[in-house]
Amino acid sequence: MHQATIFGAVLASALCSRAAQTPFFAVDSLPATKNDSWNLNVKPSVNATGHLVFDTVSSLLQHWPNTRYRNGHNIVPGIVPVGTLLYHGRGDSNLPTIPEWTATDPEHSYIFCRGSSEAGCWHLTLVTSRPLRVLYFDGSSAAKMKDGPMDTQDIVGWGEVLPDRYFEERTRAVDLCNWGKPLGIDGYVRMEMDFEIVLCDLTAGVEVVSMANLASQGRGGPGGPGPGGPGGPGRPRPSDLPASNDSLFATGPFEIAAGGFDVIHSGSWHNRYPGDRRIKLDLTQLISFYDTALVPSLVARRLNLERWDHRLLGIIPVDVAAVMARLTQVHASPLQPGSGVDWDTLFKVIVDRYEDRFEMVQYVLNSTSDDALATAKNAMALFRVMLQPYILHATVPVGSDNAWAAPVFKFCATSHTEYIRRSLTLFNKLTLSEELLLNAVEETNREICRVVVRAWAQGVAAGLDDALPVDSPTHPDGKALVSTWKADIEQLMAWLDWSVWIKCRPECSFEEMCYLPTWPFMGGGGRGGPGRRPERPDSPRSSRTHVESSSADDDDYLRPQPRCVRRLEPYTQL
């Protein structure tokens, strides 16, 4: 109903302005955002984070993007619905009385089902008997690395980032659970090779389905690799790790043999949207460290850093206090219902609209054809179809600059969110988190629309849009247009940095899967082959700069790149 009203208003004003021969119709009567400047040449600020909020929120609970960017920036409350199974592998049949790690997939927990081949091993299956209240840390938040994946947990559990304590998993779990107990938090959702939940109390809100004595794969008991454990190349060994009293990880997942690939495989089931659906997140209470109003001290820390290197180190205590106050408030006060806007779906709608179209534009502009004008016309057709819903009948190219296209820019940039901002009943219901999400959609959409409308307007001025002829087209320089557009689209895609574009090219065969280096498999991978020195998860990475890390191994570690690995006999390749 309200949509019809907007379009009615736009249409009416378009008709009026056409009648009045005014090309600059309706800019002001069109929907506005917080940002009311519609200059097509003004780029977003270097400090803007709307696109980072957009991408990280679009990536929640998905394995692929959170393997690529390991350093999480979001803390999101959620629930695990009743009837959900959780798994825990161990060497004895005792039901733990302390916080323990549970997996959402048994392929993950089976790695920790350790016992001799005579006695077998123990695999506990739990089921939630009521909705569990959980807190999700995004990124590879269970990757025991000192370079950033643990930062958000450090803040919550310890009040500051303590990189040297990156392997203190037992203390971390206990401290997080003690902190969250008065707030009714049952567990913490994290991700490594697959998703896991640190459950604070294995007798609260969960019941035992089975404590099964399973056949052990002969990997031996805790304390050392079993006799048959193939210590394949490219995999860190326990001796590479600092001494730790952590019961689960002291022997570590490092001697994983047969289970190693199985868990990479089960993790990959959650690679893409919608991710691991067993956790239902409440985006209306999300906290992001990319929120520059909540955490201003990190703006300067991120300056000139590539996204891989964004982390929370350097956050000032007053910002930590603000985050913790928000987090506590979320759980302590009665739940705010929020606006009812389905943010998750709205974000997905935006990604869907542009994901494969930009890949196609990039492909077209990458043509090696000598006929640059034909290439430009092909690209122009793609620009037009993206903008079709926003090119009003009254749009007329006039003047020597592209200001005539501003209404298209504004309409394109605001149509998804204008109502949320305009309706005071709705806007007043937004939580602080929802305002952050709204800004993220607006900033992201704005830049997409700015770049596409600008390119299209250049094409129109060159006389390349048959549907919108110009009186005296400049003699079109196809080559110049193609090279400008190519650079602009490339820059836009790099700015958006959506992980949906990170793929194995060419695609993997059926016997393979596309894989991103995942902790703890940080070896040189298929490129190195046997004998290559494994990367150590405790290397002092944070002190290195990008320039200094020149070897292929380092690049793979710091900036994971996709590659095909064999699903059959894959162990030597991870």
Ligand SMILES: *[C@@H]1O[C@H](CO)[C@@H](O)[C@H](O)[C@H]1NC(C)=O
């Ligand atoms: C509006 O957006 C432009 C371009 O993205 C930016 O330069 C400007 O600072 C923004 N203004 C406000 C008030 O946010």
Ligand SMILES: *[C@@H]1O[C@H](CO)[C@@H](O)[C@H](O)[C@H]1NC(C)=O
């Ligand atoms: C392991 O535990 C022992 C005894 O509780 C303690 O003395 C030692 O410092 C601990 N080691 C580590 C690395 O935490």
Ligand SMILES: *[C@@H]1O[C@H](CO)[C@@H](O)[C@H](O)[C@H]1NC(C)=O
């Ligand atoms: C970006 O942030 C830095 C650090 O706070 C500040 O010095 C700089 O002026 C900001 N730049 C812009 C364009 O806002």
Ligand SMILES: *[C@@H]1O[C@H](CO)[C@@H](O)[C@H](O)[C@H]1NC(C)=O
């Ligand atoms: C562009 O073409 C080059 C050479 O043909 C190719 O290597 C590259 O992958 C292509 N890029 C895209 C985005 O299609």
